[in-house]
Amino acid sequence: MRIIQHFKFLLLTFVLASSALQIYAQTFSRIEADFSIKEKDIAGNKILTIGHVYFDKNIRKIVLDISFPNKIIIVASDSLVYIIKDDSLVNTSPATVPIDFTVYNLCLNNTLEFYGLKETPYKLEELEKDSDLIITTWDLPDDETAGKLMLSQKDKKLTGMINFDSEGIILSKYFFENYTNIDGVEFPAKMIQYMFVLDKKTIKVTTHRNIKINEMGNNYFYDYPVPSGR
């Protein structure tokens, strides 16, 4: 009788442990959302862009289905950005940000808190505490040409990032706000970016709505086929 009880206990422990492991091992691979970008460029022009974004971290393409001001598709890969209009490739340009360090990929991998810096050669140089902010300064050792990065966190969420040049002058500021938890993924629905060029600044506010994680439909858009060039 005792052996049976022991067996039951072992079985229960095994079932509980395996469920816990399953939850832990749950991976997030896809994110899609409606987005809008309100921008003031360096010339003072104000531009609104509205669309839907698809990203699958295994496919490594960010697909933007833009509906305003012009209907157009943008496919961004690690190396190139393709502009597609009416099913035709109209422009190809070099990518500016590797997929790994896009907010979509960092959120799916749960590494946005330190902007993925923990897995890089960047070293934590300084840590400061405010009443509700933790500010960390990151530097690349043995590279005098690279500027420092400063991150701010609140409640273990990244709230800001400042990029400095090697002279300590601020080049850009990013703010991450309105975090939403979707099926376990914390995503900043609002992002504000300031870029400082000479004595001017550009402002970009990106907002996301209707965020979905691991959506299994829309396979076509997640792996949008880039048509051959003109």
Add this chain to the structure above:
Amino acid sequence: MKKLFVILLFFSTCLSSYAGNADKFSYNADELQNEFSDLQSLESMFIGNQNLTIADFEQMDIDWLNRIDLENMKCASPVQAMFGVDDMEWGAFAWGFCCSPIGFFLVAISDEKSNNEKLSYWIGVVISSLLGSIAAIANPTPGTSLYTGY
């Protein structure tokens, strides 16, 4: 007394430097709201009826809509909106992007270069710096640069 003064001085220095950094992580929310209030209205109107095109908006006579340069927005490609690269002086941009110290003497301080070229150079420097950080992240060997395609 002297010790107390030194300790107080030390703490006040610490506090002032600490307050400075926290201060860097702030922006003027009111300014931002005012800056984009017209675009916010445009966004709400489009989300309410996604069949509307920019041509439809051009025909509307609404006060806040008249303040938006729809013609410019229509011409601005999404690439420009997202990456700001369409009207770039590519030569100057490449100097800033690939080798900013050399570019500084060739473009940034040269009287012969146009404002557009100088601006393009600085945008190149900024993007290069951002990419420099990211390239260093992506590449385990510090100091190596990302292939830029130029």
